[in-house]
Amino acid sequence: MANLAALELDRPETATRPARLRVVLLGCGTVNTGVLDALELMPDRIEIAAVVTRRRRPGQTGRTAWLTDIRDAFDTGPDLVIDGLPDCPAAEKALDLAVERGIHVISANKAVIARRPDLEARARAKSTRFAYSAAVGGGVPVLETVQRLTAAGETIASVRGVLNGTSNFVLGLLEQGVGFDQAIAAAQAAGFAEADPSSDIDGLDAAAKLALIARKAYGIAPDALAIPADSLLSIEPGQVCGVRENGLRYRQVAELSRTETGEIDARVRLIALPETHPLARTENEENAVEITCESGLKIQLHGKGAGQVPTAGSVLADIRDLLAAGEG
Numbered sequence: 001m002a003n004l005a006a007l008e009l010d011r012p013e014t015a016t017r018p019a020r021l022r023v024v025l026l027g028c029g030t031v032n033t034g035v036l037d038a039l040e041l042m043p044d045r046i047e048i049a050a051v052v053t054r055r056r057r058p059g060q061t062g063r064t065a066w067l068t069d070i071r072d073a074f075d076t077g078p079d080l081v082i083d084g085l086p087d088c089p090a091a092e093k094a095l096d097l098a099v100e101r102g103i104h105v106i107s108a109n110k111a112v113i114a115r116r117p118d119l120e121a122r123a124r125a126k127s128t129r130f131a132y133s134a135a136v137g138g139g140v141p142v143l144e145t146v147q148r149l150t151a152a153g154e155t156i157a158s159v160r161g162v163l164n165g166t167s168n169f170v171l172g173l174l175e176q177g178v179g180f181d182q183a184i185a186a187a188q189a190a191g192f193a194e195a196d197p198s199s200d201i202d203g204l205d206a207a208a209k210l211a212l213i214a215r216k217a218y219g220i221a222p223d224a225l226a227i228p229a230d231s232l233l234s235i236e237p238g239q240v241c242g243v244r245e246n247g248l249r250y251r252q253v254a255e256l257s258r259t260e261t262g263e264i265d266a267r268v269r270l271i272a273l274p275e276t277h278p279l280a281r282t283e284n285e286e287n288a289v290e291i292t293c294e295s296g297l298k299i300q301l302h303g304k305g306a307g308q309v310p311t312a313g314s315v316l317a318d319i320r321d322l323l324a325a326g327e328g
């Protein structure tokens with residue numbers, strides 16, 4: 001994790017350094033292990049009050065409390081909670097409690113944030129931070145770019161992209177003739193797919209990301225579950241290989257725009273694109289996004305959409321913003 005640590009430690013010192021942030025990490029799997037490694041190298045800025053996992057970690061030593069009860073962790077009095085939990089009721093309750101107690105939240109948990117737009121609204125009403133850069137695009141700054149464009153007075157006409165690293169990784173293996181179950185197992189072993197990969201495969205993960213982009217672009221929070229989505233299971237692995245031979249690549253493409261009447265038009269489709277298309281040039285877990293503004297401005301983003309380094313890097317960028325704002 002040396003590069004994540006460098007990201008933080010290379011920052012120039014500022015004259016008005018905020019107090020140390022007291023931090024609780026919820027979950028310590030792929031994402032938060034990377035975050036923890038980097039934060040442990042910043043003892044002057046960050047105090048790790050507790051780390052919560054589902055199973056006990058008896059081997060853990062040091063000053064940080066390793067807990068299995070989320071409420072016990074909140075009782076350590078954190079300024080900031082970093083959510084690296086899967087989509088589960090415990091995560092939803094934890095974010096609710098953090099917002100209720102006026103604790104800053106940084107989360108990678110796109111499913112919960114998309115389902116509960118009230119959390120961000122309530123945090124904003126309390127002037128506490130509720131940031132989730134890592135929830136869309138992994139290391140690709142999709143939400144940040146949409147936010148900057150709208151802040152600069154642009155109106156987003158459409159967003160189109162490969163937003164799910166796991167399904168892209170799986171499609172890449174299917175193209176090579178690997179079986180579906182083997183491809184999923186490889187995505188899990190690489191830390192991209194969760195234990196239950198169905199939301200990646202069925203397009204729900206991409207739909208949740210579209211809901212978060214819609215929130216930043218239009219201030220509207222569509223129901224991710226109501227966004228129509230094609231499942232990877234709707235095509236035969238042989239079809240994926242077959243079109244590849246004809247210069248086409250299947251990609252899970254998430255699309256968002258606003259109709260003339262102001263409604264959100266969003267969908268997740270499996271499309272066979274020409275291999276020269278920017279969205280078709282995504283390899284493995286990469287994401288690619290095209291943002292088109294009504295002014296005609298077009299922005300293309302491309303990069304690692306999943307995995308420890310890019311995702312933890314986005315979480316650390318949110319922490320850096322919080323520290324820079326002096327909200328510790």
Ligand SMILES: NC(=O)c1ccc[n+]([C@@H]2O[C@H](COP(=O)([O-])OP(=O)(O)OC[C@H]3O[C@@H](n4cnc5c(N)ncnc54)[C@H](OP(=O)(O)O)[C@@H]3O)[C@@H](O)[C@H]2O)c1
Nearest residue numbers: 027028029030031053054055084085086090108109306307
């Ligand atoms: N992985 C990626 O590339 C990526 C990219 C973008 C966003 N995300 C999002 O980031 C979040 C974390 O992903 P991940 O890949 O790091 O997940 P992960 O590797 O499966 O880790 C999840 C962690 O949460 C803990 N946990 C699960 N249920 C819990 C509960 N009820 N109480 C306390 N702890 C619990 C687990 O504990 P144990 O260690 O004891 O099992 C584990 O430490 C997810 O919401 C995911 O959608 C992930």
